Amino acid sequence: MDVPGLANDRVDMILVGAIIVREVLRVTGSKGLQVSSASIREGIALAFTRGENWQSGVLV
Numbered sequence: 001m002d003v004p005g006l007a008n009d010r011v012d013m014i015l016v017g018a019i020i021v022r023e024v025l026r027v028t029g030s031k032g033l034q035v036s037s038a039s040i041r042e043g044i045a046l047a048f049t050r051g052e053n054w055q056s057g058v059l060v
Helices: 008-028 039-048
Strands: none
Touching: none
């Protein structure tokens, strides 16, 4: 299968990833999710520069 912008060896993973996302949304009762191209470390650094408090990986 040829999916534009996706390497051929990753095509099969799209369905698996979609199922995982659907189930996470269902279990958490969320209506959607936000995808970021930044890493978790960048998010923590940004929160720190904004004066936000992080404890045990949870923003408080």
